[in-house]
Amino acid sequence: MNGAWIAVVRRDMLLALRRRSDVATTLFFFVIVASLFPLGVSPEPALLRTLAPGVLWVAALLACMLSLTRLFAVDYADGTLEQMVLAPQSLTLLVLGKVFAHWLVSGLPVVLLAPVLGLQYAMPNDALLVLVWSLLLGTPALSLIGAIGAALTLGVRGSGLLVALLVLPLYVPVLIFGSGAVAASQSGLDAGAYLSLLGACSLLALALTPWATAAALRIAVE
Amino acid sequence: MKIMTGINWFKYSSPPAFYPLAGLLIPWFYTLATVFAAVGLYISFAVAPTDFQQGEAYRIIFVHVPAAWMSMFLYLVMATWAGFGLALNARLSHMMSQALAPTGAMFTLLALVTGSLWGRPMWGAWWVWDARLTSELILLFLYIGFIALQASIDDPRRADRASSLLALVGAVNVPIIYFSVKWWNTLHQGASISMTSAPKMAITMLTGMLMLALAFWMYSIAVALVRVRCIILERERRADWVRQLVEVKF
Amino acid sequence: MHWNSLGEFFAMGGYAFYVWTSFGLTAVLVAWEVLGLRARRNQAWRDLQQARLMDQTDLGEAR
Amino acid sequence: MLSAQDLACTRGDRLLFTGINFELRAGQLLYVLGENGSGKSSLLRILCGLRSPEQGQVSWQGEDIRRQSDAYRSDLIYIGHLNALKDDLSALENLSISCSVLGQNDGAVRARAALQGLGLARCADIAVRNLSQGQKRRVALANLWLSRARVWILDEPFSALDTAAIVLLASRIGEHLAAGGMAVLTTHQEVVIAAVTVQELRLT
Numbered sequence: 001m002n003g004a005w006i007a008v009v010r011r012d013m014l015l016a017l018r019r020r021s022d023v024a025t026t027l028f029f030f031v032i033v034a035s036l037f038p039l040g041v042s043p044e045p046a047l048l049r050t051l052a053p054g055v056l057w058v059a060a061l062l063a064c065m066l067s068l069t070r071l072f073a074v075d076y077a078d079g080t081l082e083q084m085v086l087a088p089q090s091l092t093l094l095v096l097g098k099v100f101a102h103w104l105v106s107g108l109p110v111v112l113l114a115p116v117l118g119l120q121y122a123m124p125n126d127a128l129l130v131l132v133w134s135l136l137l138g139t140p141a142l143s144l145i146g147a148i149g150a151a152l153t154l155g156v157r158g159s160g161l162l163v164a165l166l167v168l169p170l171y172v173p174v175l176i177f178g179s180g181a182v183a184a185s186q187s188g189l190d191a192g193a194y195l196s197l198l199g200a201c202s203l204l205a206l207a208l209t210p211w212a213t214a215a216a217l218r219i220a221v222e
Numbered sequence: 223m224k225i226m227t228g229i230n231w232f233k234y235s236s237p238p239a240f241y242p243l244a245g246l247l248i249p250w251f252y253t254l255a256t257v258f259a260a261v262g263l264y265i266s267f268a269v270a271p272t273d274f275q276q277g278e279a280y281r282i283i284f285v286h287v288p289a290a291w292m293s294m295f296l297y298l299v300m301a302t303w304a305g306f307g308l309a310l311n312a313r314l315s316h317m318m319s320q321a322l323a324p325t326g327a328m329f330t331l332l333a334l335v336t337g338s339l340w341g342r343p344m345w346g347a348w349w350v351w352d353a354r355l356t357s358e359l360i361l362l363f364l365y366i367g368f369i370a371l372q373a374s375i376d377d378p379r380r381a382d383r384a385s386s387l388l389a390l391v392g393a394v395n396v397p398i399i400y401f402s403v404k405w406w407n408t409l410h411q412g413a414s415i416s417m418t419s420a421p422k423m424a425i426t427m428l429t430g431m432l433m434l435a436l437a438f439w440m441y442s443i444a445v446a447l448v449r450v451r452c453i454i455l456e457r458e459r460r461a462d463w464v465r466q467l468v469e470v471k472f
Numbered sequence: 473m474h475w476n477s478l479g480e481f482f483a484m485g486g487y488a489f490y491v492w493t494s495f496g497l498t499a500v501l502v503a504w505e506v507l508g509l510r511a512r513r514n515q516a517w518r519d520l521q522q523a524r525l526m527d528q529t530d531l532g533e534a535r
Numbered sequence: 536m537l538s539a540q541d542l543a544c545t546r547g548d549r550l551l552f553t554g555i556n557f558e559l560r561a562g563q564l565l566y567v568l569g570e571n572g573s574g575k576s577s578l579l580r581i582l583c584g585l586r587s588p589e590q591g592q593v594s595w596q597g598e599d600i601r602r603q604s605d606a607y608r609s610d611l612i613y614i615g616h617l618n619a620l621k622d623d624l625s626a627l628e629n630l631s632i633s634c635s636v637l638g639q640n641d642g643a644v645r646a647r648a649a650l651q652g653l654g655l656a657r658c659a660d661i662a663v664r665n666l667s668q669g670q671k672r673r674v675a676l677a678n679l680w681l682s683r684a685r686v687w688i689l690d691e692p693f694s695a696l697d698t699a700a701i702v703l704l705a706s707r708i709g710e711h712l713a714a715g716g717m718a719v720l721t722t723h724q725e726v727v728i729a730a731v732t733v734q735e736l737r738l739t
Contacts, residue, residue, distance in 0.1 A: 007635035011621070018623040079617025080633075086583060087637050088609035094636070148391055152384045156374050165370055166388060169363040170395050173402035180406065197405075201398075212391050215308075219383045222586045267481075278485035282494045289498075311587070328501050336494040343490050377547060441502065448509045455516035459523055460548050468520045 004089040005097045012101030022070060026106045027113060030063040034117045045122035052121035053131070053182035059117075060110045060135055061142060061171055067106040068146040068167070069153075069160050071098060076154045076220065085221050091214040099147045099210070107139030123186065130185035130195070137198040138178040144205035145170045151216035174201050236314040237454050238463040244447040251444035255437050262433030270426050279343040283427070286336035288435035289329045290354065293361055294396075296326035296442060300368075301393030304386030314450075316382035317457070319389055320372055321450035325442050327365035333358050353407035357400045364392045378457055536560050537582070537686055537717055541591035544577050551577055552738050555591070561685075561715040564708070564728060568721070569738035575721045576615070576690055578738065582719060583613040583688045595686070609638070612684040614692060618675035622664040626650060626674045629663060634681055642681065649680035653703065668695050676700075679707055687711060687718040693726055701726060 016023055037055045038048055075081040075098075084094050114135050118128045149167035153159035181194030266284035273280045300322045307315030334355065341350045349355075371388055375381035458464050475481040484491045536558060543553035551574030559565050567575050580586040582593055584600045584607065592599045595607040620629045627646055634642025650659045653673045658666055663674060672695045679687065687708070693701050701724070708718055709729040 003640050004636045004638055007632050011624070011632045011636075014628065015621060015623055077617075078621065079615060079619035080621065082585060082613070082615060082617065083619045083633060084636065085585060086608055086611065086613055088605040089636070089638060090605070148387075152371060152388055153374075156371075158374060162370060162374055165363070166367045169360050169367065169399070170391070172360055173395075173398050176402045176406045180409065197402075204398075208394065209391075212387060216384065216387055219380055219387065222380060222580075268475075272485065277487060279487035279490055281484070281491050285494050285498050325505065328505060332498060332501055335497055339490045339494045343487050445505060445509060448513065452509065452512045452516050455513075455520060457548065459520060460550075464520065465524065468517075468524045471517065471521075 002093075004087060005093050008084070008094050008097030009101045009104075012098060013104065016101070016105045022067065023105050023109060026063050026067045027109050029066055030059050030110050030113060031117065033059040033062060035120070038120070048121045049123060049186065052118060052123050052127075053179040053186065056114055056117060056121070056131060057134075057138075057175055057179040057182070060114065060139065061175055063110055064106050064139060064142040065146055065164055065167060065171075067102065068143075068150040068163050071102050071147055071150040072154055072217065072220075073150070073159075081154075081217065082221055085218060091217060092210040095147065095151075095210045095213045095217065099143050099213070102147070103140055103143040107135075107143055111135040111139060123182075127182055127186045130191045131182045133195055134178045134181040134191070134198055137195060137202055138174050141174045141198075141202040141205040142171060144202070144209040145174075147213045148209055148216055151213045151220060154217070154220035174198065177201065236312065237317075237458055238461070240314055241451060241454055241463075241467075244451050248444050248447050251440045251447070255440035255444060258433050258437035258440060262430055262437055265426060265430035265433060270424075270430055276344060279340065282336050282340040284430050284434055286333060286340055287431050288438050289333040289336060290358060291435050292438045292442060293326055293330035293333050293358060293365075295439075296322050296329065297361060297364065297389075297396065298393060300326060301389045304389035307386045308383060308390070313379075313382065313457075314454075316386055317450050317453045318446065319386055320382070321446040321453060322442070323365060323369050323372070324449070325445050327362065327369065329438065329442075330358055330362040330365055334362065351407065351410075353400075353404040356407065357403045360399050360403070361396065364396070368392065536597070537593070537595055537719075538597075539582065539591065539593050542578070542581060542588050542593070543590035544574055544581060544586075545589050546574070546577065553590070555736070555738075557734060557736055559717050559719065559734070561717060562712050563717055563732050563734060564712055565717075565719045565734045565736060566722070567719060567736050567738065573738040575738060578736075579613070579615070579688050579690050579719060579721065583611055584608070585613070607686075610684050611686045611688065612678060612682040613688045613690075614675060614678065615690045618671050620663045620671060620674060623662060625660045626655060626663055626666070626677075627659045629674065630677055630681065633678065637682075639681070639683070645681050646677070649677045650674070652680060653677055653700070669697060669700065672696060673700055676704060679704075679711070685716050687716065689718065689720050691721050691723065693722050693724050 034056055037051060041047060041051060072081060075084065085091055087094060111132060114131050115128045118131050123131065146163070146167050149163040149170075152166060153162045156162060177194045177198040181191040181198065184194060185191040262284065266281055270281065270284075272278060300319045303315045303319035303322065306312060307319060337352075337355045337358070338348045338350075341352075341355075342348050368385055368388055372381050372385035375384055455464065482488060482492075538558040539555055542555035544551045555578065557565060567578055569575050577586065581588045584593070587601070592601070594600065595603070595610070600607045619633065620626075624632070627643065627650065630646035630649065631642035634640070634646065647656075647659060650656060653676070655670060655673055655677070658670060663671060666674065676692060676696075692704060696704065705726050705728050708720075712718060713729070
């Protein structure tokens with residue numbers, strides 16, 4: 001059973017390696033958006049420090065959302081998605097493989113790069129650590145929830161914008177807990193409550209969303 | 223391929239039976255709505271006393287609170303219809319959930335605007351990042367997402383099922399969103415500015431709001447039935463029973 | 473009834489703008505939706521009527 | 536045994552076909568014929584469960600395919616108009632990964648043998664993007680040499696193939712039917728396939 005799951009992940013990772021530009025665009029977008037705010041607001045460190053949690057989290061969220069349309073669109077276009085729907089393995093499991101590969105390509109790099117940007121925002125070290133933890137716990141939920149939006153808007157005209165419209169309201173809890181965690185640690189409070197809530201969001205998403213994404217894929221493939 | 227006009231288009235069990243039934247119910251719900259509205263307005267203006275703190279401005283809650291209740295209630299009703307539609311593969315249920323969406327979005331918008339109109343005289347700010355108002359705003363985005371998805375998919379069958387699935391996913395997320403927004407609101411600002419400090423609920427005010435809420439509810443049912451009849455006419459153009467309707471009418 | 477004059481009623485204790493805009497907006501949105509639906513219904517009937525005429529001409533030609 | 540009872544299908548609000556009934560047993564071949572747009576592809580998609588019919592049902596071994604989620608799908612292979620190939624991967628990678636997604640894990644070895652059989656030995660390792668349309672179609676059809684499925688549902692398998700490949704594919708289908716398999720085909724070319732019985736289903 002998990003042979004199929006590994007195969008799906010391996011295929012997507014192979015494709016991602018062969019086409020590094022996709023990974024790069026997600027990262028560049030994250031960096032660019034995060035660097036715009038000091039230009040737009042002010043380079044003054046104290047102000048940037050208060051801005052940092054929200055800005056970095058919104059940038060990470062948007063970066064992840066941008067790469068969502070690629071999640072199923074290519075498979076839908078070349079027929080691989082049909083074969084996955086027809087595979088004996090449960091579609092939910094294969095969807096999990098796809099989302100995990102997407103997270104590796106778009107979620108993990110953002111988590112690894114975030115501390116570097118955090119330094120740009122004059123964030124203290126322990127806040128940087130909490131930032132990494134919050135992104136590590138939060139980005140899986142972003143990919144999982146986003147997969148539903150990607151599956152619902154497959155092959156629909158204007159799907160890039162539509163995914164954002166469908167998915168952003170559902171991202172609000174993750175954003176609140178994520179940026180809240182970093183803000184709390186910056187102001188000396190304990191971020192444990194936030195991080196556990198964030199983890200809860202990801203686990204809930206892990207439990208519920210693959211089924212919804214699989215159902216959406218079956219609707220799209222019809 | 224020649225269009226098979228002669229043969230009996232296979233039976234749509236529910237829409238032909240539902241269409242005339244809805245037609246009968248609509249006038250009743252409209253009248254009920256107007257009666258409740260009249261009573262509600264009478265209470266909100268004539269019976270409810272002037273509030274010693276907020277003067278007359280508080281009367282806005284007679285519209286704001288019922289609208290907020292309805293926006294939330296209609297989303298849940300929409301999600302239930304969507305659930306039935308997906309479970310029973312019934313086109314009519316999908317149509318019902320689509321028929322409710324615009325009315326729900328309207329009430330959400332109404333709740334937001336009346337909320338800010340009430341906030342301005344009371345707290346001097348057009349927009350207050352109060353937990354409930356913020357959640358209403360996000361609920362509005364969920365409605366718009368539902369309507370946009372339904373409108374942008376051409377094939378009606380797929381549009382039905384995709385938007386119904388979105389409504390279900392949204393319904394699961396609404397409590398989480400409300401909880402996280404309340405958590406966010408209480409931590410950032412404390413309860414200094416908050417809509418919850420409305421005047422204590424005198425009985426008359428509560429009945430006034432209930433009357434208007436009932437009026438809004440009857441109104442929503444009537445409008446949803448009218449809209450679902452429109453959707454049926456637009457979608458079942460080729461059905462035989464619709465042809466007979468056209469014959470009878472023209 | 474504690475409004476002792478119509479003018480006072482409309483003044484709404486100085487908050488006339490806010491109260492009447494709220495209630496007015498409710499009325500406007502309700503009216504807009506009901507009228508919009510009426511227009512949509514008529515449009516649906518016109519389309520059906522037009523489709524019927526087209527079918528008749530097709531049938532005419534086919535016979 | 537694959538059977539369809541009173542199938543009907545619509546596209547948008549247009550009726551494509553209605554009242555389709557047939558039964559397909561081991562070793563039998565079903566041709567689905569009809570002009571373009573008559574719903575051939577939709578019928579095939581309904582048969583493999585990708586699409587749910589407006590009315591009627593499809594049953595495999597006597598049971599509705601919608602109720603038995605994976606039993607039917609492990610016995611089925613569907614090749615539609617799309618080749619289901621990744622342009623950035625090589626033919627060999629594509630085939631071995633699609634095998635392991637379907638649960639057979641000795642894909643790589645058998646894939647190379649299948650590609651050799653189809654005369655694609657030397658282009659097994661280059662990216663599919665560089666292959667011609669005919670070669671891509673052959674790589675997609677190579678799955679028929681790898682699959683152990685009993686039911687083959689093929690949507691215009693012979694399109695974009697040269698005569699040699701057509702003969703090769705026809706004999707492979709013949710082998711499959713002789714071994715007790717079943718096949719549902721749509722095609723525009725006349726191809727001779729040795730089969731126990733050939734049924735024809737014409738969609739008006």
